[in-house]
Amino acid sequence: MTTAPAKPEAPRPIRAKQRPGDAIFSASTVVAGSLILVVLAAVAIFLVAQSIPAFTAGSDDLKGGAPNFWAYVGPLVFGTVWAAFLALLIAVPLAIGIALFISHYAPRKLAQGLGYIIDLLAAVPSVVFGLWGITVLAPFVQPFWSTLVDLFGWFPLFAGPVSGTGRTILTVAIVLAVMILPIVTALCREIFLQTPKLHEEAALALGATRWEMIRTAVLPFGRPGIVSASMLGLGRALGETMAVAMVLSPQVLISFALLQSTNPTTIAANIALNFPEAHGVGVNVLIATGLILFVITFAVNFIARAIVNRRKAFSGAN
């Protein structure tokens, strides 16, 4: 055995002392962070695991006598997307207006307070929105709907006969629009506030009116933000349960008519209404529809966030 001659020790780079406290603390933060990935994966895995029996379910296990699972879930997907789309159609122009009002029109001192007021809407529980929709909004809008049907009944969307209670999908869309208004407004407001001050001042210096300044400087800058804010709002509207479940009377069908008393219902509302009494494969079927809702909202949110993040890279605001 030969021992290597001891070399003169080279000066080692200075390293921080490794303390056990540091190791434990940083490890626990890593674990917590990874837990989020695990939870998301678990959501997908357990939903898939529980919904496998549903994909082979026959007409005996499906409500409404659909021949297979896909025929059962088709109208529900349609209803979900249709209601969310209508809500978006109402909410986005309104939200852009409110965001502009708070960011560029309201007096500076008031602006933050006005933002809080809009945020209060987000804090109202959805079940209260449902109660409000059915007891206040539906009777309030019913006369308008019947006037619409009288005047524009020839247009397929407004085809009669009008619902006597006002509990139609357009009413639901209004409730949903009010519910997603805060998040869309908040995001649009953030984006509008990020507009480079120099662009705005340059537009004003060239003699633009306030509206022309907004049209030429603020809106082009904020367009990707508006798109992604709308998609996040869409994600919310897709998954909203109680307002739809309470305001609509459940039907499983595909119909574009906005004001009739038979309306397509949504996945989430269908689950909430049927889950308490479901048993056997019925539970699996409902979980499988939930899985499809999860996939749709995940895709929508994924795209929206991807747009926001790409935007961040070259916005110059941070």
Next chain:
Amino acid sequence: MSTITTPPPATKAPIANTLTTGILPKPVPWILLGVCWLIVGAVFGILLAAGVNDSFNIIGAIFFGTVLWVIVNYIVSRSYEGARPAMNRFVTSLVSLAFLVALLPLISLLFTTISNGIPRFDLSFFSGSMRNVVGEGGGALHAIVGTLEITGMATLISVPVGLLTAIYLVEYGRGHLARGITFLVDVMTGIPSIVAGLFAFAFFALILNQPGIRFGFGGAVALSVLMIPVVVRSSEEMLKLVPNELREASYALGVPKWLTIVKVVLPTSIAGITTGVMLAISRVIGETAPLLIIAGFTQSMNYNLFNERMMTLPVFVYTQYANQGIPAEAYIDRAWAGALTLVVIVMLLNLIARIVAKVFSPKLGR
């Protein structure tokens, strides 16, 4: 040949202030608004006198008066100031109206909740459960206890996880894992609440092998799935606000990194983190759908999170409304009283959170 043009005779009259010429005086739009309301009000009054309407519709008068004002204001401005300023005025009025329109549902919602909730907002509502109650009477104590326990449990789960994740993202996270977590946290904020409930149900039904499982702890887990991303987001923002000089000063004194975080970074940002947590609580405390699925509903008091069904306030409101008995009035009143309780809790949480943020936040500005 050059023609000689006579110069225009110099006007003697003093030129008006050039900054304000060609612009409508400030009070004009407001005067127009009043005139429009009066006109539409008069039309409604005539209709009333003619017997077409049976009562004076004040909301309709204000609504159509405002619409008329938007148009009249545009026309007046266009004829006096020109097309571009007129467009500016038009958009200004539309944008301001958008804000007012958004306030209407909030006001209407608060008004109806308070006026319908007050009749049953009494002592017996807060002192009894619904056990053996048919028809009138009864209370929501079991639902309030359930809500407090489940939300409390969800907070206990979410705050450590969310806070540690935020610390990881701000203080340690570099590279792919951190970026992936940031992205997925954002995506996770968009999980529909009912899917979170289904997840908790699928998870516990498989793990505990009970196909019809209903218990409170599952509800807490479902709420945590919804709450964690909110806590992460808000805590992350607050931790980022802590100035780097504080951290560097602490390192320079030889303090280890983890003690720097615990003793310097967290105390500096604790007010903001508290605000974020309270806002997250106020968001999940009103969730109905997940609790309907995994916590179920019951008429009796249940203090045990880990056993049997558990009532919560949002589910109480929903079931009182959905399964009305006789007399229906009693059930609807209870539903509204529950809704009022919920709204009061949520508004209080929001208010306290804002006050905490205002009063206790460190003054960073110099």
